[in-house]
Amino acid sequence: MSVVQTAEPVIMSFTDNAAEKVHSLISEEGNDNLKLRVFVTGGGCSGFQYGFSFDEAINEDDTIIENKGAALLVDPLSYQYLIGARIDYEEGLEGSRFVVNNPMASTTCGCGSSFSI
Numbered sequence: 465m466s467v468v469q470t471a472e473p474v475i476m477s478f479t480d481n482a483a484e485k486v487h488s489l490i491s492e493e494g495n496d497n498l499k500l501r502v503f504v505t506g507g508g509c510s511g512f513q514y515g516f517s518f519d520e521a522i523n524e525d526d527t528i529i530e531n532k533g534a535a536l537l538v539d540p541l542s543y544q545y546l547i548g549a550r551i552d553y554e555e556g557l558e559g560s561r562f563v564v565n566n567p568m569a570s571t572t573c574g575c576g577s578s579f580s581i
Contacts, residue, residue: 468531471573472527475527475529475547475548475551476527476529476538476543476547476548476549476550476551477529477533477550477551478529478530478531478534478550478551479550479551480532481552481553481554482500482531482536482551482552482553483533483534483536483556484532484553485553485562486500486534486536487497487534490518490534491512493505493518497520498518498519498520499518499519499520499522499528499534499535499536499537500516500517500518500519500535500537500560501516501517501536501537501538502515502516502536502537502542502546503515503516503517503539503542504541504542504546512545514538514564516562522535522537523537525540526538526540527543528550535546545566546564546566546568546569547568549564549565549566549567549568550565551563551564552565553563561576
């Protein structure tokens with residue numbers, strides 16, 4: 465007899481570490497209306513590249529992912545390339561940065577900000 469397993473799909477995740485850094489950066493700016501926006505643009509050595517910015521405006525078609533009171537915004541065009549991705553914040557030898565761990569990326573470049581599907 466076979467067993468059927470079901471699981472909730474992971475649309476996107478925003479780690480605790482990333483949420484805490486967002487809070488820290490917003491606090492430094494002194495503007496509680498800021499949200500972190502992640503987006504995908506054409507370019508980079510692998511075809512697409514990730515970008516991050518802070519934004520006060522939430523567009524009607526944005527997806528909002530929240531963790532610990534911090535909000536991550538994703539526009540619909542970028543969203544299709546980020547399904548299943550995990551947004552994290554890392555500090556290491558290469559410096560400090562927000563990182564996208566994207567299961568849809570078939571190749572990435574050495575810097576981690578460029579990818580292809």
